[in-house]
Amino acid sequence: MNELKHIAKKYKGTKLVLIILAVLTGISIIAQAYLIVTVVDRVFLQGQSFSQIAPYLACLALALIVRAGLTYASGRAGVRMAAKVKSEFRSRLLAKFTNNPVQSSLQGQSGQKVSVMMDAVDEIDSYFSQYIPQVIQTSVVPLMIIIVAFNQHLYTGLLMMITAPFIPLFFIIIGIKTQKKSEEQMDKMAAFSGKFLDTLQGLTTLKLFGRSQKQKDSIRESSLGFREATMEVLKVAFVSSLMLEYISMLSIGLIALELGLRLVVFESVTFFTAFFLLVLAPEFYLALKELGSAFHTGRGSMGAARKIMNELEKKDHPVSWGEHELNASTPPAISLKSAGFHYNEGFELKNVTVDIKPYAKVAIVGQSGAGKSTLLNLLAGLVSPSKGQVLIEGRPLSDYRERAWYYELSYISQQPYIFSGTIEDNIVIGSSKEVSKEAIKEAAQQAGIMELIDSLDQGLDTQVGEAGRGLSGGEKQRLAIARAFLKNPSVVLFDEPTTGLDLKTEQILQASIRELSRRSTVITVAHRLHTIQHADIILFLKKGELAAKGTHAELMDSVPEYRNMVAVQQGGEAE
């Protein structure tokens, strides 16, 4: 909860407004009680006429409306504050994620991040929209009532002061007890609650083995088990509110008893004072009890806040860029000088030194986990080297303008991301300039996907991605190739698919890479014998180190491990 408190501190203005509203609410509550009592007193005991009490009635109407209005105003201030906090959190999370996301998307945590950005941010809402306004109300209103009580009748004030602390005290005691109890029940509850989903997920298997009929009973059993476990926890919570109810009832009763005795036996208070205090007493305890329910709401936000903070506190290693322009009418020379990559406890890529000449065909090979993708990301400028340098035209990559570098670069990944939009949108994303319809069609043609597009009713305007038509792995590859053709870059990074695609896509990939390498430097994480045989230079990685480099023939000659790898492959045995 500390993180949230810390953030709440920043909203001093809103808090001040809430305090003022709470004070006004307190005044209206007291005024309401005072006016009701006045009217009853004057009509009942003093026998005044209607016109004599009319002004009081008018004031009362006003007080009531003001009270409702204040509830609205304070709720609104809370909602506003929550909106601002949520907006701030999302911006900060976004900044964090975009600063350092390649590592995390490499670690496959995108799903978790989506949930933090969406759900966790939404969940902190109630802390600001409900908990804070209620806490402020509760710290102000009872205080005002108790002051009035002391002012009216010392003993009532004293009774309130003595009994009030029992309410928060009980909250704390019972809170601790429920916590323990619910922790004990947690495992049980989790096991029971997962059963339904587990059964639904396994329904296919169950049906195929003819075992689905019995599951009905086991769903019922586990649901009822869940009920028992939950009721154990809830019972404690219900008993706690029962106790609180008792405390406040008992206290109100004490106050009533004391006032009654004074009124009748000792005749030391007036009807007005007694009635007035009796109307105020429930308001006093009600405000205290409401804190409890608000606290409950606030606690739900704590877990969410912790999730967000965990993300925000992660160390990031942003990639830095400079101001230098890159004018490449021909592909730039790329070289790595003792470049390495190692952050946190993760994977380490060590000491890679290599010169890549313009128009070179480079193949990176090695077993999975050897560091191929990391090397490709390093070359792409998606991560920055933790040791050594990546040099472009003899100058560190970080000296160049980000835009200038990416203008020259295309990256075809194994699983190209298809954005929701039309096919045309997805091809055009490759280009930074305005492009004509002809150019798009030309690129699609070269990537061998025009035939498919023509077969669709809406052609280039067909919706793809999330809500649109599903594309097969091969079609996605070809779409990514079309992006590259449209962009016409001077450096192409290509992560070759590890699984076999359909024949057509395989052929198109080979032809396309051949075509692209005529105009640019092509660096491929290679999974095809064909690709490495045609490479000008092969980078053979092993356990994060550059084990050897050279042409296919050279490596076959001099590196036994490489020879072995190729031999296994040609024997047709996997791995």
Place this chain on the structure above:
Amino acid sequence: MKELSIVIREVGREKKDILYSILFGFLAGITAVGLFASSGYLISKAALMPPLYALTVMIALLKLFGLARAVSRYGERYFSHRATFTILSNLRVNFFERLEPLAPGIFQKYRSGDLLARIVGDVESLQNFFLRVYYPPIVLIIVFLSTIVFTSFFSIYIALVLVLGLLLTALVIPAVFAYSQRRIDHTVRERRGELSTEVTELLYGFRELKLYQRLEEKERMLISSSEDYIQEQERDGVQSMFNQSINTAASLMISWVVLALGAYLVIGGQLNGLFLAMLVMISLTVFENATPMAAFPGHLEESRRASNRLYSVVKEEPVITQEPKIDLPQTEALSVDFREAAYRFENEGRNVIDGVTLHLPAGSKTAIVGPSGSGKSTLLMLMLKVLHAKSGKVLLANHSIQNIEAEAIWQKSNVVLQENHFFYGTIRDNLEMARDGLSDEDLKSVLVKVRMSHFSLEDEVFEKGENLSGGEKQRLAIARALLKGERLWVLDEPTSSIDALTERFIYDELFKQAVDDTVILVSHRLTGLEAMDQIVVMEDGRIVENGSFNELMAKKGYFFEMKQIEKSVFG
């Protein structure tokens, strides 16, 4: 509303708990009114200097109401929550009963991974239905009616004011706001969807966005849709605050009218002044019960939506014409035929299976190969009658499967799917489901056959087999198929996560057992297919070519080319 009526019916089955919830809810409400009424009366009475015993009785009454109220509130909470959880259990069972006959075809039809999670979530969200929609209005009305009857003994006019107040705060105001609330809810959901898309695209498509320098643009879009969403949420929050305040204001004003009218009546001599304080206290208390009604339309709408979504999943399928059922031969191996079979998924333009004609003789071994998305798995689903061919025919043992119960087909086949489910329990539990009457020896020897003898039968299996690797899960699934021991084998990429050496070993075991059986194997690899009687190559839902390994290699067609590529692909 039809869907909600199913829920209402399920709720109605917990009569005892409902009755208790209403009873205690009523007691809690009415004792609160009694408590404040008597405190108002007490203080007025005291002002008139009554004999002390009258006061003692009143105070005793006050205490009694106080205690009774606290206890009944406890009872109400206890029984209503108990009822809620029992109802959830009933709903789960009820939904399962409807879903079970439609599975597994229905999962194929939707093709959406989150369908199940959504079902679970929707059932959960129905817990508010009983707790906030079903019984509170009943309690509210009974409490009000009793209060109004009680009040009418003192003043019929004040009773009338309370009636009007009830109508206003419990009916008119919530109804007025229900409409605008529904519209805002709708926009909030829409905005949330938009934001969710933006976030997903940015995080999953990050690399592409960065490389194509579209990241900043996307960030701006994300921020702006986040702002839109938050703004709608804010509007929603402010609106519901407003509704609540209006309802509070209305109920306070009713109490004001009670006071003003009461004062007028007292002055006119039509009401004893002794009761004025009591009536005002009654009014202030009884309307506390009505304020939560402002949130009623929201909960109702939510429940309605959840039940609609839930039960639309299991809406009755069109009944397939019931022809006389044919029994499959008990012990013989079965032949399989496809005749011009075609299938297309809902909402998709093209056929996944497009006119497939194929003959698999009884006892033959067939491999189906082809790129992903070519329709291999769908072909198996048609054969298992999980999906129904849109046109053409599928025959088993020369009978159209239209005339055979799906359950009968499943009973006669050993199926290993790409994704096999494992249940929370032990290895033994997960194996024993294959067939009744399996001995420990059977189970242990099958573990040897799939090279899992390092596992004991008592080893724990977590939910969905989370503690097993992909390869272990596949081996366990094959073990189940081996245990089942029927004569038709339907295997969908059963070894994709198993290394080549182990794969060889397991296949040897499998084909030894299946030597006279019909085997259909969808294979992700082109190796080890030399011994198959027939290899079927599929692309785009059609059969490109089929024949034995040697025939296809000699033909130098599609299979040959694929084989060349596979040879050159590094792991």
